[in-house]
Amino acid sequence: MALSLPNNPDLERFRRDARRLQRAVRAEQPEAFSLVAAHHPGGVPTSASAFTLADAQLVVARSYGLASWPKLREFLRRSEPMRRDPTALSAEVVEADPAAAVPALACLGYDENDDPARWARAAQLLEQHPGLAAHGLAVAAASGDAAAVRAHLAADPSSARREVGPFRWPPLLYVVYSRMPQADAVASAGLLLAAGADPDSGYLWQGLPPPFTALTGCFGEGEMGPGRQPRHPRWRELALVLLEHGADPNDRQTLYNRMFGRDDSHLRLLLDHGLGESSSEVWAGRTGVAGETVEEMMGRQLRWAHAHGFADRLSLLEQHGFALEPGDTASPSRRVPRIHRAATAAAVRGAVAAGADVDARHHGRTALHQAALMGDLEVIAALLDAGADRAAVDSEHGTTPLEWARWARQAAAAELLRDPPHYGGAHDVP
Known part of the structure; x- marks a missing residue:
């Protein structure tokens, strides 16, 4: 399992988290019960008053991807000399x-x-x-x-x-x-x-x-x-x-x-x-700690490639013996297509043809914002051909895809996104 620690992890912060969780469980707060149910091997205790500090510490450690509280403390001790900011x-x-x-x-x-x-x-x-x-x-x-x-x-x-x-x-x-x-x-x-x-x-x-x-x-x-x-x-x-x-x-x-x-x-x-x-x-x-295992590491690459339409990447990984297990991921035909997962021009066209909203937002941004950040000219062209709104603003900064391209130092992408456009269709991408 990949670790999901906060930046600059600190043992005292985790101790406070554990004490806070213990109090919340004993107060029978639903969110605390949900956290315990997800991460404590014994599940939610039948008696909230029996939930100990050691139980809370175990839940905190497991919620961050470590097997136990001692493993969390050991990671912090051993990683301290390697920490840089x-x-x-x-x-x-x-x-x-x-x-x-x-x-x-x-x-x-x-x-x-x-x-x-x-x-x-x-x-x-x-x-x-x-x-x-x-x-x-x-x-x-x-x-x-x-x-x-x-x-x-x-x-x-x-x-x-x-x-x-x-x-x-x-x-x-x-x-x-x-x-x-x-x-x-x-x-x-x-x-x-x-x-x-x-x-x-x-x-x-x-x-x-x-x-x-x-x-x-x-x-x-x-x-x-x-x-x-x-x-x-x-x-x-x-x-x-x-x-x-x-x-x-x-x-x-x-x-x-x-x-x-x-x-x-x-x-x-x-x-x-x-x-x-x-x-x-x-x-x-x-x-x-290894964080995610080698198998989990490769599985994450496979699932990302599958979800984002990276057919060439899937083929490359398969040539080296790595492939998704049957049922490891849902078939795209059995779910509503999501345009933010379409990271190739072909995937954009396929998602739009299947009914995806070309201006749908993911984490407050549209697919056009993301393509502008990456400087992916083919995907930008495909999105514009599909009618993507070049004037859409993201929810965090209130900026357009053109402004994202300029911030990301993607000059060629900015040219495609200018209004009036400096662009003549997918086949004219420089």
Whole structure:
């Protein structure tokens, strides 16, 4: 079962949750009974007054995906040294020290601040302070300065594994998460790995599993879309170097980040190197929990692909021996089609033909908003052909798909969504 912990999980917060739950059960509150019924192996107690604090702690732990309260405490204890929050570094601190600013601005932090303008600022600072790479390994790694990396390693070979820079990352992570122009990222990564850098380097973003690993940084993308969180320009070469040095291909965060778009290049590479096979599961050993099993991980990929019309992805997974079990998911013909699940142009046309509302909302946004975020020109064109409302506003920000495309740095998508449209039909998509 995948873990569903809150950001920056804290034991004291969970203790308060357990005490609150115990009081609610003893007060016979229906919502508390429902939570207990869902997560306590004994179900709702016949006598509410008999519901103990230990019972409440068990329910709290299981509601977050851990088997027991001791397992929750053990995860928090073991994960604490691996917890990092790249979003917590203030702009004032960063700008006060160029040696910290360059790697901090250059690297994806996986929040709303990820933006090409930050990476350009990192490059500008490095140009203004050309000696920074020679004085700091984090700067050398983020800028892909192989000569500077080599010099640092010659002076101190153990620095390949030491945590450095503003995020307290090992140098390898600065190489693969950087999106500023780099001199030679592949050579820099190779030097670090040859000097003993861990190919499974990573961290727990705000204390949450699964880890953001070196492979995660190579493959990029995520909830902010590929315009703000792109894959590394040399992602394939970097990923191959990591995999050849033994990186675990069962990279759950990569699978999550990349499942929203139609491109399957990450899956092809990982499948060729053992994705879906029981392997070392290094991070399960480090944190004490695996979260979802390998079987659950692959099942989630299959169900997402099935639900969103990713026929090519389903075919690819089937070629490698992964397929949905009969009855694992309902047949699309037996349920009302949902346009927000149509993530390909063909799926859009099929859903509309089956009666789907092209402007239906999911989490307050329309399918056109989501396609704009992802920069999926074919899906945008199919939605517009089906009559999608380009003036629809989302419920959270009150913005149109065009504004989403502009925020997501999807220039080609913005061109399609302009009103009056700069668009002549599906076959004219640039």
